[in-house]
Amino acid sequence: MRRWNGWGDEADSFPLPEGAGAFLDRVVGAGTPPADATLAEAVASVRAADGDAAPALPPHPLVSSDPEDRLRHARGQSLPDWVALRSGRIGRVPDGVARPASASDVRDLLHWSAAMGARVVPYGGGTSVLGHLSAPDGPAPCLSLDLGRMAGLVRFDDASGLATFGPGTTGPAVEAALAGLGRTLGHYPQSWELSTVGGWIATRSVGQQSIGYGRIDQRFAGGVLESPAGTLRMPPFPASAAGPDLRQLVLGSEGRLGVVTEAVLRTSPLPEDERFHAVFFPDWERAYAAVHDLATAELPLSMVRLSTPAETETNLALAGHARTMRTLRAYLGARGVPRGRAMAVVGAAGGHPTVSVALLDAFAILGRHGGVRVPRVGEEWRRNRFRTPYLRDALWSAGYAVDTLETAADWSAVPRLLARLAPVMRRVLEAEGERVHAFAHLSHVYASGSSVYVTYLFRLAQDPDVTLARWRAVKDVASRAIVDLGGTISHQHGVGRDHRAYLAAEKGSLGIRAIRAAAATFDPEGIMAPGVLLGDAHDGPGPSGAAEGRDDG
Template sequence: MRRWNGWIDEGAEPPAVASGAVRLLEAEIGPGAPPRDATLGEVVASLGASALADEAGLSIDPVDRIRHARGQSLPDWIALRSGRLGRVPDAIVRPATSGDVRGILELGRRRGAALIPFGGGTSVVGGVMPDLDDDRPSIVVATELLTGLHGLDETSGLATFGAGTLGPDVEAALGPHGLTLGHLPQSWERSTIGGWVATRSAGQQSLGFGRIEELFAGGRLEAPAGSMVLPPHPASAAGPDLRQLVLGSEGRFGILTETIVRVGPKPRVEAVPSWVLGEWPRAVDAARDIARARLPLSMVRLSTPIETATTLALAGEGRGVRALRAYLRFRRVGPEPCLLLVAASGDEKLVELAVREVGSIVRRHGGTGIGGSPGRQWLRSRFQVPDLRDALWELGYAIDTLETAVDWSRLPDLAADLGRTLRHGLDDVGERVHAFSHLSHVYPSGSSLYATYVFRLAADPDETLDRWRRLKDAASEVIVRHGGTISHQHGVGRDHRRWLAGEKGELGLGVLRDVSARLDPDRMMNPGVLLTDARDERSGRR
């Protein structure tokens, strides 16, 4: 079980942070001051009584309510660690069938309650918390019993899962059949297949296996207005595709209870070779050429010089890292090397051919191959990286991420402006920020840009929250100004809602509100997420 106020398992120790990484942070932004976190007992003692009665099927246990009060955004962490939660859900309910969900929707209508779908609780954009400005009772609908493989059509390559099935359980169910979904976001170990659909998730190897919108074939949505069954047609010209309304709806239109996904044979071979390029502009050109070559790759990941240096610092000073540094000096790689990881998955000959062609492209841009060791290390640790949030917090540092996607012609300016904005975003309060980024998903016409930033925790949690808000707002404005999407893979939640109109337009937002009103006439589903509500607009809250 995940700890109540962090990412790692309850009772587990955070991973050790390499001494080189600590020295880097101390040099870049100063030494951190470990905070004094509230204990679970203190938070329980401060919790108000539930507005709902303890009736059959509803849990009003204080610890249960606290564990389902927030997700994994940095504001969520600040609230949990400080014990300043504000509102918490009044009850938790755990349906096991679509019929149970229909009963819960009726219960919510009868009680005048708001309902909050809760899968793995891994939202990093404020997507699974009670609306602080909504005075109705709130019920979290936890999907942890809506699990398992319900059906498998191996001939068609279609698998039906309960929407609450966790990532590892999806692959464990498909593995004996020689199949895979291949959708592996960084939160894979703790997130659910229904959550991936609801947030339009992208897996780390979506280049080869497809983003979730390519994998989602159909399913069942239980909305307050009724049930919506989405058949898994391979293709259809019968009007607009209603599946696209469910994708990215973030619980505003109803609760997804079943998902039908497209699965395929598990790759026989997977290789993750790596290269280093001497300067960022040529590295971006290489990534673009690889994307346009349309090779059978599952991932292209290119780190900026600052992220490359940070990655090496996190790796420590072992023999392998020392040998790599010596090799780069011997090959006279530029002073600001950029690490490129590429994954190829499939039959052995196809993988070999793809890797060879990537190597040819990289060499044309002055890159140097450094073997498979960095890629193997990335494979071993890719789902453990979020554990560093717990470790850095205990050293007195906050870490957060944001992401976008933009066309290739705008990417260089956006990357430079975003990094500069984050690094200098707290200058006026005398604080520094360590910020770095990488291209995590490439496309023929553009790329995602995934940024990580670290800053010191303040003694006052409200000041830490203010520092985050300054950085988040400034970075989001930069993204919009350069024509990027406000989210490539994390979703909208509350944290990105202010900037959605710039991307969808007021008419587009109006269409989404109309759909929401049709499916949820009492506005009970996840209020405050994705869309502003009518009373928000009257009060001017965006």
């Protein structure tokens, strides 16, 4: 059974390794385990909020009004979502959860919702980290549209390598269906276990091997969007000069235009060979120069990521066994990198010769900057790459909140983002005597620039409102710094509610008007996910409180 207030399946948990407690104590201080609400208490609070009032939505054969069902669709995975669920102060929950089985069900439900004056929030895997899934403010009833029944491979065009999937298909189901055909999508966001095809398209997601397989926007060849105004079909042409590309409007639309009911994805042959290697550098300057050279060399790699010294140290402290770490340090010492200051992971996938040549070329570039390859650590990284989200549960239980944010910029702006973003975040809670442990990595490199991904950790307060205020303070400072330092407000997580105040800074007011006009065309009555991406008349602050209502005009 999936955790109702955390990550993954209840059967899977990864406790903090020995030594992690001492590390956390050193970087932010001792944590105090919180008193979390139980599922029964949270469900009782939904029932209590319902009271004796008549249901907000009339019965419908595809709509559940069960309080636990509604609770499980009330929130995503952002830190404010976690604070709400863990504290039991959940706020508004949807009034119903619909489970359509077909595009025709979706059309009917959109018409029914419009007739009921209800708002509709499409729900994929529920892994949003930006407040996308909360019920909109305002008096209108809210329907969560869970696409989980519209899952699986619908058809495969062997001649073109095009695979059509239902929107609710999760990452493992996509790969399982394609593996039997000798194909892969190669899209591995860290949320891969739970996130879905429709969610990836709606948020413009990025997988860890984006250099090799491309972002979802490069894999999304076409499909169908059901909107309140009608059906939009996007033929999967390999390329087209027939005016603006409407797929680009649907990508990143975050549920505002309608529901993606079918997605045609470009697949690749299953790689004959796939390898991941870790390379350690004696200092950050050399590591950065090496990865910059690697990115601009445009080798046929599948991934390159580089952790700063603070992240390398943190990852090693939270990675596990003291004995393995001692062996690693001894090995690095013997190879002339005594402190192993910055770790890069480099991957390649494809035919044997391509992989071998790409990696040899990469090692030559990294070696020129003092990089030392360490056996087995890259494969270890691959094995554990979906495990980090589970650590969030373990950290929370030990009294720590952990969250991430990310941006991207061209290479000329990346050094100042790296130099200033995490440091300003570290200082935010000084006045209240709290420390923030913030550390970064370059997660996706491009020839012209890179994403910068920051993880930050701080102590939970006993009062959930204080924890939320701490998060808000750090998030606001970081978001402002990103915009001021020339980064995009999001390279991969999207906008949701928590970033919408910053969207106009990069789209401009004409750009925002164009997005708003598109939303009004597909959804004239404004029933789709109000408050997400764009501010709306009824919106108060988002769950984070970061944004004002109409912040974008």
